[in-house]
Amino acid sequence: MEDWEKAGKIAAEALEFGKKLVKVDAKLFEVAEKIEEKIINLGAKPAFPVNLSINHIAAHYTPFPNDETTFKEGELVKIDLGVHIYGAIGDIACTVDLGDHKEFVEASEKALNEALKMFTPGTKIGEIGGAIQKKIQEYTLVPIINLSGHQVEKYNLHAGLTIPNYDDNDPTPLEEDQVFAVEPFATNGEGRIIEGKPSGIYRLEQIKPVRDMKIRKMIQFIAEEYHELPFAKRWILKKFPTANFALTLLENQGILHQYPQLPEKSKALVSQAEHTVIVKEKPKITTKV
DSSP: OHHHHHHHHHHHHHHHHHHHHOOTTOBHHHHHHHHHHHHHHTTOEEEEEEEEEETTEEEOOOOOTTOOOBOOTTOEEEEEEEEEETTEEEEEEEEEESSSOHHHHHHHHHHHHHHHTTOSTTOBHHHHHHHHHHHHHTTTOEEOTTOOEEEOBTTBSSOSOEEOSSOOOOOOBOOTTOEEEEOOEEESSOSOBOOOSEEEEEEEOOOOOOSOHHHHHHHHHHHHHHTTSOEEHHHHHHHOTTOHHHHHHHHHTTSEEEEEOEEBTTOOOEEEOBEEEEOSSSOEETTOO
C-alpha cells in the first residue's frame, strides 16, 4: 500500500497548492498547468487532467489549449485532481468559494466526513449513501444522485463498485483493503447532471489498426504514457502539435472516448468534496494532509 499512500500524500499537497491559486481574474489554464506541474515536481504523475468546474458544472471541465477563461467574483469552483504512482491513485477534490456560498462548501465536506468513518469491512454501500444524503439535506440542499464515488484499482479510476450520494439500498458489503474515491456533490437544483459540451478529456478505449504512421505513434504514446487513465487534449498537443484532426478521427473510430462536461440539469450551483480511502477497521484516508 506504500504507493497508494504516497500518491495520496502528493495529491493532498497539490490540492493545498492549487487552492491558493484560485483567485478572481486568475486564468484557469495557468492554474491547471501549475497544479499538474506541481504533481510532477513532487515525484508523481497526474492520474487525470485537473478539473476546474465552475458553478453549475459539476465535473469534467479542464482548460482547453489557449483557454482564456478566468475566475470571477461570486463563483463556486470545484478543484478535482488525481495523482498516481505506478498506477496507484490518489483522487481528491474540494470547493473554493469566491462568493457567499458557505452552506454548499460545508454540506459536501461534512457529508464526506460522515461517509469516511463508515469505510470498514462489512459496511453496506447503500448505508454510506444514506449518510451522505442525510448530511447534505441538513443544509436544505440535495445530493446529485447520478454522480457517485468509485472503487479505484491500479491504472483504473472507475474499477467496478460505486458509492452513491443517496441511499440506493445497495446491500453490497465493503471488503478490507478495497480502495475508494468518495465524492459527495451538493446542489440547490434538481440533483441530477446531464451530458454537456465536449471536455477535451479523453481515455484510450481500445486499440485498433490505423494506416497513418503518425497517428499510430500517437496511439502508442497514449497507451504507454497514460494506460487507460484520462488525459487532456492540451497534453497531447504539446507532444503532437497537429493532433486536433487525429483526436477527432480516433474518437469517431471508437479508439478514444471523450468525456462530456457534466452540468447540473437545472443549472443550479454544485459543490464537491472528495478523499481516497482504504477500507480498514480504522479507515485509512490516503489524501488527508
